[in-house]
Amino acid sequence: MKTFSEKLLELRRREGLSQEQLADRLGVTRQSVSKWESGAAAPELSKLVALSELFSVSVDYLVKDRLENPERPTEAPPPSTAKLEEQIEEISRFFRAWTWESKATLFGLPLISICLSFHPHMLRSRKTARGIIAIGNIAVGVVALGGLSVGIFSIGAFSVGALALGALAFGLAALGPVAAGLLAFGPVALGLWYAGGVAALGGKIAVGVAAVGETAVGYDAAGKHVLLWGSGLTQPEVEAFLLEHHPSLWKPLLKLLAVFGANIK
Structure with missing residues (x-):
């Protein structure tokens, strides 16, 4: 006498379906199909009906152990085919989510x-x-x-958040090769308020090789208040310049921008 799990395994293999393919047709997970075939769980009535329609057998055949023959004859796959299917099933698990x-x-x-x-x-x-x-x-x-x-x-290749780090970063504070936000740092930095990077555009302060902002520090800088790198700048010089025009600037941010300004090269 065959159990439901044995019948399901036989029917699935007869149709040449993997557990993943059967799960997709029924709208369930592969893990559910695996549990049905191992006998660890049984499908609900609606899924039994769907299985009977899919395999062209009766629900009675599926659930009653004493019924051995489905409505149409079946042939078990050759042992080599079944073994190959199991190997493919095992390998495919490495590529699933x-x-x-x-x-x-x-x-x-x-x-x-x-x-x-x-x-x-x-x-x-x-x-x-x-x-x-x-x-x-x-x-x-x-x-x-x-x-x-x-x-x-x-954190990600493309990241969005209050604090965002990524190849493309967008946030209140953003750090990455291309960064945009209220506070942005990166090779290309677009800051609504503050920006630091190779190319920096900041609404209030921009520090970079090329910097544009209300207050700008850089090799090439444009803005209302400008401090050019020239032959070099020290961190205290950059701090003094920024404090002159932004006396209420948050001290940790002042230090960070000053470090950028003193190490533009």
Whole structure:
């Protein structure tokens, strides 16, 4: 007598479907199909009906162990074919998205959410990691790390956040090869208020090789108040110049901009 799990495995192989393909047709996860075939879980009634329609067998055949023969004859795949399928199934697992979420939650979100894959098809599937801490090809969270990351603290190839670090970074404070925000630092820095970099454009202060801002420090600088590098500048000289025109500038930010100004080369 065959159990439901044995019948399901046989029917799936008869149709030449992988667990992933069967799961996609039923709108469930591959893990669900794997549990059905191992006998660890059983599908709900709606999924049983869908299986019967997909494989052209009755629900009775699927659920009643005493019924051995489906409505149409089947042939078990040759042992070599079955073995090859198992090998392909095993190899393909390395290319699927690896997902994990912590059971602990905060504000309805998992504390940690991970969804990673390096397979091109999965990169295009737009599966997203969402959690307090999110890690994935696409990550959204309080702390987000990924190819595309959005969060209060965001790190990624393309990042958006209050504090953003990435190849393309956009945020209140942004750091990266191309950075834009209220405060921006990078080779190309666009700061609504402050900017530091090779090419820096800042609304209030810009420091860089080429700098444009209300107050600008650089080799080539343009603005209302300008301090040119000339033969060199020291950090105290840059600090004094910035304080002269922005006396209420936050001290840590003053130090940071002064370091940029004294080390433009």
